[in-house]
Amino acid sequence: MNGTFSSLLMLLAIAVVLVWLFRRIKLPAILAYLVAGIIAGPEVMEWIKDPDDYHLVAELGIVFLLFSLGLEFSLPKMMAMRRWVFGLGAAQVIGSLLVFMLIGFLWLGEWAASLAIAGALALSSTAVVIKQLKESAQTATRRGQMTVAILLFQDIAVVPLLIIIPLLASDSGSIGYTLLIALAKGTAVIAVLMAVGKWVLPYLFKEIAKQRTDELFVLATLLVALVAGGMTHLFGLSMALGAFLAGMMLGESQYKHQLEADIRPFRDILMGLFFTTIGMQLQLTGFVNNLHWILLAVLVMSIVKIAIISSVARLMGERDTDAWGSAISLFQMGEFGFVIVALANNHNLLSPEIVTSMIGIGVFSMAITPIIIHRLKPLVDAIIRTPDPIEQIESQHTPQGDGLENQVLICGFGRTGQTISRFLDAEGITHIAVDNDPLRVQEAVAGGARVYFGDSARKDILRAVGAEKVDLVIISFADDARAVEVLKELRLLNPNAYVIVRSRDDQNLNALQNAGASQVVPDTLEASLMLISHVLSHSGIPIRRILARLDKERRNHYGEMHGFFQGSETDMGPEMVDKLEFLRAVTLPEGAWANGKTVASLDWEQHNVQLKAIRREDEEYPNPDDATEFEPQDVVLLVGKPRYVEAAERWLLEG
Structure with a gap:
């Protein structure tokens, strides 16, 4: 017991130092946790000789990560952006999977291992890319929206991959029959969880919120995520799938922001421990010996993903600058790639050498992502060479x-x-x-x-x-x-x-x-x-x-002072949430329900919000005329209390 405690203490200490150091040099904290795992693992200091001792804690980190992802998963927003999500996003994921599977099969001669490798390489880093886009204020641009739409489909694609990979590793006869049984189980679980989410959870959290006790809210949030994960695990499916479904159900409620704030500390800490267990599996000797192959793999992965995204985007009529900008932003392997690699490794689909190479690909590509996105505009300009006048206007960021x-x-x-x-x-x-x-x-x-x-x-x-x-x-x-x-x-x-x-x-x-x-x-x-x-x-x-x-x-x-833009540190506690009025900037993508409708035809009073202004092509129209029609890419400024503003956003997008 003392040895285990000392090992964990040393791991946490080195993680604290490395996270501080990596953040000082503007690198993602994920990389710091990976390096901490390498140092603490059996290859270097041998503080932790068996990474499997922390398997349960690492799995809880994945559960909370998928729960948070479900909270951010907005079905109305996805439907409003369906052209990019199911067109561009699906083309990227499916195209990348096919190309990487073919390369993997030619290399290994095994379809199961090739699918695991292809699934890891096809996904990009939601955490790193979204953070960099937010810091550079690019999420509201067309390029940023395209990038978010592709990441959204990638996040959806994680769920079937988490189901399929364990099935490929099993010896349970026909894979088609096994997938059919898994689909039936998944449908049953989704039906049960949706019923609970609609009829039970709203009343549960309503009563909990009335008590105004932070500890009770945190405990209830943890319980819901773990119970949902336990239900899917009981049916032989991934715990992460249940957590994702629970988060998706609660993502449409007025408690969304509070739930995300409550789960974030547990998610970040446990996810950090998950990435340390990934780092512990890295064989340094194999990494150094195969470094040239790892760099070649990063180059091939980048070329394939950039070529697919930019080509499909241009075929869909997008500008060259947006197509190339979105493609370059998503060149890397993401955090869910590590999840898939770990899952495949646990089911003996991948050899330790391949696991080491995959971890190396992910670490290197994620490390250079902030640099690439920071210099995105010069890179795009160098590729297309002819400046786009519209892009020059949008470069006001x-x-x-x-x-x-x-x-x-x-x-x-x-x-x-x-x-x-x-x-x-x-x-x-x-x-x-x-x-x-x-x-x-x-x-x-x-x-x-x-x-x-x-x-x-x-x-x-x-x-x-x-x-x-x-x-x-x-x-x-x-x-x-x-x-x-x-x-x-x-x-x-x-x-x-x-x-x-x-x-x-x-x-x-x-x-x-x-x-x-x-x-x-x-x-x-x-x-x-x-x-x-x-x-x-x-x-x-x-x-x-x-x-x-x-x-x-x-x-x-x-x-004139009523209504302000919400920040991540804005007090959203139960005592303040009904006293504040927020400004909300809603961008209408192509396919939004409100497109083509006039201001007068929409019942703003019924939704308890006020239309402050409409921004169109860098021009602002305060208090627009009743006859004004909404158009794609309009930015609609709404004023109202938090729950009404969020409901009004879904109304404008979905109707």
Whole structure:
């Protein structure tokens, strides 16, 4: 017992150090866990001699990963994007499977092992790609939507692969008969879980939410995921399949965000342990000896996937820039590839040498993915050579490409920063914002805001958004320690700018002023109005006009301030969720139900939301006319409480 505890302690210690180090150099945490497993495993330090000792914990990590995937699986959104999901996504997965299976069979002469290898290589990394797209604010672009659609189909394809691979390894007679029995079992399990999800779970979580006890909600979430996984396991199917179905059922409920937040810590920790067990299986000698074959395999995998995606996308009428951009983003092997490799290894379908090579392919391809996506536009430009004028317009996601001389820089785009931005827009004052919440940046960019992801305390980020040229800077987040860091870097770049700093109180007034603040303003909505008065006054707006605007807002009960873009750290607890109004930017893909319908023909009051504006081809139309018709790629800005806004999104997409 003491040896096991010491081994686990050493594993966790090395994992903490490596995750910190890998995040500092902008590499995915998955790679850190893989390296931690290599170090702790039998090939290096021998802290853990048998990786099978952690098999149950690793399997729980997969269960929670699939549960989280089910929560994000939106059936209405998938149907609205069905052309890309079932057209482009299916072509990529099926085409890649056939090509890789043929190569694998010519190499090994075994169809079962070839399918396992092909399944692992055909899937890309949802975690790494989505994170990089969010950080670069590309998820709202057509290229980003195509990439997400392909990843969505890949995630769906994981489920049948998890069912088929164990069946191929069994000696239970006819594979066709076995698959038929598995399909019947799966249908029965889905029917039972769907019935429970419709008639039992909503009432269960409604009663749990009334108790306002976080521990009870967490326990119920874990219980639902594990019971669903246990049911499918009882029928001889994968536990991960049951967890996915449970998550998919709860993904349509108003508890979706709370469930995801509750499951995330357990998922991340257990998934980390899963990837360490994968790293423990890597044979370093075989990896080094076969390094040239691994690099060749990465090259072949990339060429096949890029060729299939770009070719099919162009045949479907997509622009070259979008087709190549989406294809290059998905060149790598993903985290589910490791899951399939581990499953095939447990059923003795793959030899240790092949497992080692597959792990090496995944590690290397995922390691270079952030670099590739970061340099995606130059790579696409080098391939197509002729610049696309529409692509040049869409390249506004990079600050240097704006072509606008900004008068104001907003550091932090939370509720206060967004309020300031709206007033500046109303007065025609050019401005730019920086925020370090990727979800908020994604939503705001989709809604037409000029905001970029980054840490405003870093000099290179400030320089990238032109901080040395602006006349006025607003630090809108109420974190005095971080504001001091921003002020120090900002004053090195622009000692003459007028800097207004938001603070919760006056305890750090002297420290902020000594760091370079020109004006320190207190918090609350009145503080927002005070910030606006300083901004407009410094921008040369007449004082009478300023006072009239502020008076109008007070008489209107701060009407312009209602509704803000949700971020990943926004308080979604039961006490706050019914007090807040959110802005939601909904992009209408081709096939959305609302396309072709007029504003007047849709019953907004029945859905308890307000239509704020429509963005179309970089133009915003606030309070659109009743006769305005919705078109594909329109960005619809909705205002309402969280559950109503989410329901309205499904309504616009599916009807």
